[in-house]
Amino acid sequence: MSESTIVVDHVHKRYGDTVAVDDISLRVEPGEVLGVLGANGAGKTTTVEMIAGLRVPDRGSVSVLGLDPRRDRAALSQVLGVQLQQSYLHGALTVAELVGLYRTFYPDPRPADELLDLVDLREQHRTRFEKLSGGQQQRLSIALALAGRPKVVILDELTTGLDPRARRRMWSAVESLRDETVVLVSHAMDEVERLCDRVALLDAGRVIALDTPAGIVDRACAATLEDAFVALTGREPEYEEDAA
Numbered sequence: 335m336s337e338s339t340i341v342v343d344h345v346h347k348r349y350g351d352t353v354a355v356d357d358i359s360l361r362v363e364p365g366e367v368l369g370v371l372g373a374n375g376a377g378k379t380t381t382v383e384m385i386a387g388l389r390v391p392d393r394g395s396v397s398v399l400g401l402d403p404r405r406d407r408a409a410l411s412q413v414l415g416v417q418l419q420q421s422y423l424h425g426a427l428t429v430a431e432l433v434g435l436y437r438t439f440y441p442d443p444r445p446a447d448e449l450l451d452l453v454d455l456r457e458q459h460r461t462r463f464e465k466l467s468g469g470q471q472q473r474l475s476i477a478l479a480l481a482g483r484p485k486v487v488i489l490d491e492l493t494t495g496l497d498p499r500a501r502r503r504m505w506s507a508v509e510s511l512r513d514e515t516v517v518l519v520s521h522a523m524d525e526v527e528r529l530c531d532r533v534a535l536l537d538a539g540r541v542i543a544l545d546t547p548a549g550i551v552d553r554a555c556a557a558t559l560e561d562a563f564v565a566l567t568g569r570e571p572e573y574e575e576d577a578a
């Protein structure tokens with residue numbers, strides 16, 4: 335059997351008195367799209383930040399393509415693309431400048447036009463980052479995550495706040511990733527059902543189900559993934575306030 339691309343092994347993380355991640359173990363296989371689903375505060379972002387090497391687990395270990403995200407940071411940055419919830423991009427730089435800058439980080443970057451088309455930002459290439467709408471900024475951060483043809487992609491809230499057209503565009507972008515291994519944090523059941531091979535359902539820092547979307551629905555004896563979410567977590571799913 336091939337090696338798992340991502341191995342998260344008994345990972346714990348707390349912030350002061352708050353236990354954010356409570357003994358999570360999971361594997362993501364090569365080419366798989368794993369959805370990470372859970373209510374606000376379930377530990378999704380903390381988990382993917384530890385996979386990306388942005389946070390250090392208190393206990394347990396993480397391996398990505400055999401690399402330790404903290405120790406092998408430089409090597410990992412060449413094979414990992416990360417779109418996180420907050421972006422810290424320089425507001426005065428234009429879209430084209432940011433894409434150009436990110437392309438210099440990698441030996442064989444995707445062409446700039448391809449990146450802009452992927453997220454439908456070609457018309458905004460001269461616009462400064464600070465002048466983009468929130469949705470456009472988010473789309474740019476996805477393009478930048480894909481600039482270096484990463485083997486592993488982490489997408490945190492891929493389409494939160496995007497309008498329906500932009501959501502579908504981002505879904506197509508993810509569907510166009512054929513060989514890449516993807517971890518997709520989401521609140522959107524339709525997105526998870528459409529894009530994800532398997533789903534890790536998190537609640538209070540633990541994985542309470544890890545299966546295909548259909549498997550999770552079956553396990554909960556539910557009709558839909560949303561019903562399964564409610565049945566398994568006892569919580570209502572989050573809805574976006576600003577989705578059109």
Ligand SMILES: Nc1ncnc2c1ncn2[C@@H]1O[C@H](COP(=O)(O)OP(=O)(O)OP(=O)(O)O)[C@@H](O)[C@H]1O
Nearest residue numbers: 349352353354372373374375376377378379380381
């Ligand atoms: N930097 C931090 N300092 C203190 N507590 C934090 C910090 N980051 C997260 N937490 C807490 O850890 C828990 C897990 O947070 P995390 O952001 O990982 O959850 P999440 O599932 O991604 O939530 P959301 O859906 O709201 O993004 C929450 O209780 C949160 O308040």
